[in-house]
Amino acid sequence: MINLIKNECIKWFKRPSFYVMSSILVGLSVLGLVFVLLLDNMPSSADGPLDWRQQLESDNETYSEILESNSFGDISYYERQIALNEYRLENNLPPTENYSVWNFIEDNIGLSSIITLFVIIIAGGMVASEFSWGTIKLLMIRPIKRSKILLSKYIAVLIFTFIFFSLLFVSSFIVGAIFFGFESQPSLQYFNGEVFVWSPFAAIVFKLFLQSIAVMMYATIAFMISSVFRNNSLAIGISIFLYFTGTTVTQLVGMKYEWAKFSPFANINFESVIQGSPLVEGTTLLFSIVMFLLYFIVFHVISFTVFTKRDIAA
Structure with a gap:
C-alpha cells in the first residue's frame, strides 16, 4: 500500500505542473505583503482617532440599532461583533x-481557495488521466486489488492537500516574521454564542484545519467525478464548474427554500456555521457534520463501486 502511495506521489512530483502550482501559491502568499504595506501607507482619516473604548461602544450602538430594526444585513454577524466588543470592554482588552x-x-x-482549485485539478485527473493516457491497463495487470489502487490515489490527493497548506503556512510565516514580528494579543473566537480566548497560533491552526476540511470535500467530489468519467479534461472541467457554481447556486436557492441546507455545498464551510453565519439559514453544526460525513461516504461508495466494476478492456 505504501509503495502504491509513493508511486502516485512520484507521478505528480515529476510533473512541472506541481511545481508551477507550488510557485503560484508561494508567490501569492508573498505578494500579500505588498497589499499590507500599501494599506499601511494609506492616509488616515482627517478626524482624530477615538479612544478604543469609545469606538467599540459606538460600534455596538450601531449594531444594536441594526438588530432592533432587523431591516438588512447578516444578523448573526452583528451579534458576533457585539459579543466580541463587549468582551474586550469587560476585560480591558483593546x-x-x-x-x-x-x-x-x-x-x-484566503488563499485556500487557490489550494482548493489546485487540489481539484489533481483529484479530478487522478483516475481519469489513467484512462486518457492508456496507463490504466498497466495498473490493472498488477496483482493488487482495485480498491487498494483507488485508495492509494485518494491518499495521495490528501498528501498534496497537506503539502499545499504547509507551503502556504511556512511561506506566510517566514515573510510575516521578517517584516512584522511576533508581537500580538490573544485571539478572540466566537463560537455558538460564546467568546473564547485562544493563542494566535492555535487560532490560525484551527482556521487552517477548517479550511482543509472544505478542501477535502471538494477533493472528494472531484475524485468521484474522476472515477466515473474516463476523459481527463471532462472530469477536471466538471469538477471546477461545480466548485465555482455549487456554493453560489445553493445560497441563492437557500434564500427561498430551506431544503437547500441538504446540499453538500451548504455543509462545507464549517467556520461560518460555527460562527453562526451558515450558508443556508437553519443549518446547525451537528447537522453540517452529519451531512458532511454522509456525503463523504456516499461519494466514496460511488467512486469505489464504479472503479472496481468498470470494464477497462475498451
Whole structure:
C-alpha cells in the first residue's frame, strides 16, 4: 500500500505542473505583503482617532440599532461583533494595534481557495488521466486489488492537500516574521454564542484545519467525478464548474427554500456555521457534520463501486 502511495506521489512530483502550482501559491502568499504595506501607507482619516473604548461602544450602538430594526444585513454577524466588543470592554482588552506575523497568516488563509482549485485539478485527473493516457491497463495487470489502487490515489490527493497548506503556512510565516514580528494579543473566537480566548497560533491552526476540511470535500467530489468519467479534461472541467457554481447556486436557492441546507455545498464551510453565519439559514453544526460525513461516504461508495466494476478492456 505504501509503495502504491509513493508511486502516485512520484507521478505528480515529476510533473512541472506541481511545481508551477507550488510557485503560484508561494508567490501569492508573498505578494500579500505588498497589499499590507500599501494599506499601511494609506492616509488616515482627517478626524482624530477615538479612544478604543469609545469606538467599540459606538460600534455596538450601531449594531444594536441594526438588530432592533432587523431591516438588512447578516444578523448573526452583528451579534458576533457585539459579543466580541463587549468582551474586550469587560476585560480591558483593546483591539490589536500592531500587525504581526499571525495577522499576516490569517489574511493569507484566503488563499485556500487557490489550494482548493489546485487540489481539484489533481483529484479530478487522478483516475481519469489513467484512462486518457492508456496507463490504466498497466495498473490493472498488477496483482493488487482495485480498491487498494483507488485508495492509494485518494491518499495521495490528501498528501498534496497537506503539502499545499504547509507551503502556504511556512511561506506566510517566514515573510510575516521578517517584516512584522511576533508581537500580538490573544485571539478572540466566537463560537455558538460564546467568546473564547485562544493563542494566535492555535487560532490560525484551527482556521487552517477548517479550511482543509472544505478542501477535502471538494477533493472528494472531484475524485468521484474522476472515477466515473474516463476523459481527463471532462472530469477536471466538471469538477471546477461545480466548485465555482455549487456554493453560489445553493445560497441563492437557500434564500427561498430551506431544503437547500441538504446540499453538500451548504455543509462545507464549517467556520461560518460555527460562527453562526451558515450558508443556508437553519443549518446547525451537528447537522453540517452529519451531512458532511454522509456525503463523504456516499461519494466514496460511488467512486469505489464504479472503479472496481468498470470494464477497462475498451
